[in-house]
Amino acid sequence: MAGLLQRPQVAATCLLLCCLTGGLSIPDPRQRDALIQLEVSMQTGGQMVLTEAEERLDALLLKVKREEILRADFPPALHFFNARRLIRASPIFSLLQKMPKGGALHVHDFSMTSVEWLVKNVTYRPHCYACFTDSQSFRFIFSSQNPKALDRCSPWTLLESLRAKMVNATDLDNSIMGNLTLFTEQDPEAAYPNQDVVWNKFEQAFLMMLGLVTYAPVFRDYYYQGLTEFHTDNVMYLELRALLPEIYELDGTTHDTAWTLKTYQDVTRQFTAEHPDFFGARIIYTIHRGVNISVMTGVVEAAMKLRRDFPDIMAGFDLVGREDSGRPLWYFRDALSLPAERGVTLPFFFHAGETDLEGTEVDQNLLDALLFNTSRIGHGFALQRHPFAKVLSRKRGVAVEVCPISNQVMKLVKDLRNHPAASLMSENHPLVISSDDPAMFGASGLSYDFYEAFVGFGGIRSNVGSLKQLAINSIRYSSLTLKQQQEALALWQKHWEKFISDNAP
Ligand SMILES: *[C@@H]1O[C@H](CO)[C@@H](O)[C@H](O)[C@H]1NC(C)=O
Ligand SMILES: *[C@@H]1O[C@H](CO)[C@@H](O)[C@H](O)[C@H]1NC(C)=O
Ligand SMILES: *[C@@H]1O[C@H](CO)[C@@H](O)[C@H](O)[C@H]1NC(C)=O
Ligand SMILES: *[C@@H]1O[C@H](CO)[C@@H](O)[C@H](O)[C@H]1NC(C)=O
Ligand SMILES: *[C@@H]1O[C@H](CO)[C@@H](O)[C@H](O)[C@H]1NC(C)=O
Ligand SMILES: [Zn+2]
Numbered sequence: 001m002a003g004l005l006q007r008p009q010v011a012a013t014c015l016l017l018c019c020l021t022g023g024l025s026i027p028d029p030r031q032r033d034a035l036i037q038l039e040v041s042m043q044t045g046g047q048m049v050l051t052e053a054e055e056r057l058d059a060l061l062l063k064v065k066r067e068e069i070l071r072a073d074f075p076p077a078l079h080f081f082n083a084r085r086l087i088r089a090s091p092i093f094s095l096l097q098k099m100p101k102g103g104a105l106h107v108h109d110f111s112m113t114s115v116e117w118l119v120k121n122v123t124y125r126p127h128c129y130a131c132f133t134d135s136q137s138f139r140f141i142f143s144s145q146n147p148k149a150l151d152r153c154s155p156w157t158l159l160e161s162l163r164a165k166m167v168n169a170t171d172l173d174n175s176i177m178g179n180l181t182l183f184t185e186q187d188p189e190a191a192y193p194n195q196d197v198v199w200n201k202f203e204q205a206f207l208m209m210l211g212l213v214t215y216a217p218v219f220r221d222y223y224y225q226g227l228t229e230f231h232t233d234n235v236m237y238l239e240l241r242a243l244l245p246e247i248y249e250l251d252g253t254t255h256d257t258a259w260t261l262k263t264y265q266d267v268t269r270q271f272t273a274e275h276p277d278f279f280g281a282r283i284i285y286t287i288h289r290g291v292n293i294s295v296m297t298g299v300v301e302a303a304m305k306l307r308r309d310f311p312d313i314m315a316g317f318d319l320v321g322r323e324d325s326g327r328p329l330w331y332f333r334d335a336l337s338l339p340a341e342r343g344v345t346l347p348f349f350f351h352a353g354e355t356d357l358e359g360t361e362v363d364q365n366l367l368d369a370l371l372f373n374t375s376r377i378g379h380g381f382a383l384q385r386h387p388f389a390k391v392l393s394r395k396r397g398v399a400v401e402v403c404p405i406s407n408q409v410m411k412l413v414k415d416l417r418n419h420p421a422a423s424l425m426s427e428n429h430p431l432v433i434s435s436d437d438p439a440m441f442g443a444s445g446l447s448y449d450f451y452e453a454f455v456g457f458g459g460i461r462s463n464v465g466s467l468k469q470l471a472i473n474s475i476r477y478s479s480l481t482l483k484q485q486q487e488a489l490a491l492w493q494k495h496w497e498k499f500i501s502d503n504a505p
Pocket of ligand 2: 168170171
C-alpha cells in the first residue's frame with residue numbers, strides 16, 4: 001500500500017523539479033497528470049486495487065454520475081425531504097441499495113424503524129390509548145385498565161374505539177405519522193426555519209414515540225423490525241446507541257436496564273440465527289446530556305457493571321441530546337474518569353462537534369472526547385475547525401461517524417456538496433457513513449446516506465474503490481474484536497463479490 005503512495009509522489013516531485021529547473025512557463029502536462037493522480041490516490045479508497053469487473057462497474061457508475069450531476073434538480077443540492085423522490089428514481093441509488101455496505105455504526109434505538117410500521121402495526125394493537133397534548137402532539141400508552149391522566153394532555157382514548165367510530169381512519173393515521181417524524185411533503189425550509197424549531201419537533205416526536213416503543217411486546221418487535229429494515233438494505237452489522245429505558249407491561253409492572261439490554265441480546269441472537277448472512281449487533285448505552293452530575297455518576301457506574309455482565313452485546317457508552325443546549329463533556333469530567341480511575345474498560349463513543357457554534361464551550365467537545373480516549377467521534381461536523389483534534393483522530397484511528405442527512409435536516413449544512421466530510425474523504429481520513437435517526441428523517445437503513453456521501457460530497461472523483469473502502473471502514477472501526485472483524489470481513493467479501501458479479505456490465 002505504501003508503495004502505491006510513493007510512486008506518484010516521487011514522480012510528481014521529480015516533475016515539479018524538472019519543471020522549475022527547465023524554466024518553462026507552461027506547466028508540463030505530464031506533471032499535471034501526475035499531480036491529478038496523486039490527489040486521487042489520497043482519497044478514501046484511493047489505494048484500493050480494483051478487479052476487472054469492479055473497473056467495469058466503476059466506468060458505468062461514473063457515466064451515470066456525470067449525467068446526474070448535470071441535472072438542474074441535483075438531489076444532494078436539495079433538502080432531503082425534497083430530494084427523496086428523486087433519489088429513489090436514481091439508478092445509482094438502486095445500486096447502492098443492493099451493495100453490501102458493511103455496518104451502520106451510528107444509529108439511535110427509537111429511530112431505526114419506519115414510522116409507517118409503528119402506525120400501521122403498533123397503534124392498531126389492542127389496549128393502545130392516546131391523548132392529545134396542548135401543544136398539538138400525542139402521547140401513547142398500552143394498558144389493561146384506563147390509565148392515569150397526564151398533565152397537559154386530554155383524557156386517554158382507546159384508539160381501537162376511536163377508530164371504530166370513524167368512517168375512515170386515514171387522516172388520523174397520517175396525523176399520527178406526521179407527528180412521529182420530521183419528514184414533510186411541505187416546504188421543509190418553511191416548516192423548519194431554524195435549529196430550535198427542528199430540535200423542538202425532534203424532541204416532541206421522541207416523547208410521543210416513547211410510550212409506544214417501551215411497551216415490552218412492542219419493544220421486541222420494534223427492534224426486530226428495525227434489524228429487518230437494515231438487513232433488507234444490505235447492512236450486515238449494527239452498533240445501536242440505546243437509552244435502555246424502563247420497559248413496561250400491560251399491567252404497569254416494569255423492567256430494569258439489565259432486562260432491556262438482555263432483551264436486545266436475545267432478539268439479536270434470534271435475528272442472527274434466522275439470518276445467517278447478518279453478522280450481529282452491539283449496543284452503546286446512552287444517557288441524555290441534560291442530566292445532573294449525580295445522575296451521570298450513577299449511570300457510568302451502571303454502564304461499567306453492564307459491560308462486565310454483558311460483554312458480548314455491550315460495546316460502550318455515549319451521551320445524547322442536542323449538544324448546543326446540553327452540558328459539555330467537560331462538565332461531567334469526574335464521572336467520565338471513573339472507569340480509567342478504577343482500571344475498568346468502558347469504551348466511549350462520544351457524539352462531538354455536532355455544532356456550528358465555533359469556539360464555544362460546546363465546541364470543545366471534540367478535543368475533550370479525544371482526551372477521554374473516545375473510540376470514535378459521532379458526527380465530528382466541526383472537525384475541520386480543530387486542526388489538532390483532526391491530527392489526533394487520524395493518528396489514533398478514531399473514525400468520524402458522518403451522518404449527511406442528519407446534518408442537513410438538523411440544519412448544519414444546506415447543500416450536501418458543501419458537507420465538511422468532503423475534504424475528509426478527499427484525504428482518506430478515518431470515517432464511516434451512517435444514518436443517525438433514519439425514521440425521523442423519512443429515510444431507512446443506510447443507502448440514502450451512502451447516496452448523499454457518494455454522489456454529493458464524494459463528487460465525481462469518489463469511485464467503486466471509495467465505496468469498498470467505506471464498507472471496509474465500517475468493520476475495521478467497529479467495536480468488534482480483531483477476530484470478529486476478520487470473520488465479518490470474510491462474510492462481507494463474499495457478498496461483495498456476488499454484488500460485483502451480479503451488477504458489473
Ligand atoms: C405486526 O408485527 C408483528 C411482528 O412483526 C406481526 O406478527 C403482526 O402480524 C403485525 N400485525 C399487523 C396488523 O401488521
Ligand atoms: C380515506 O381517506 C383518504 C383521504 O382522506 C382517501 O385517500 C382514501 O381513499 C379513503 N379510504 C377509504 C376506504 O374510503
Ligand atoms: C400532528 O397532530 C395534530 C393533531 O393533534 C395535527 O393537527 C397535525 O396536523 C399533526 N402534524 C403533522 C405534521 O401531521
Ligand atoms: C439530579 O437529578 C435527579 C433526577 O432528576 C434528582 O432526583 C436529584 O435530586 C438531582 N440532584 C442534584 C444534586 O441536583
Ligand atoms: C486515556 O488514555 C491514556 C493513555 O492510555 C491514559 O493515560 C488515560 O488515563 C486515559 N484517560 C481516560 C480518561 O480514560
Ligand atoms: Zn446521533
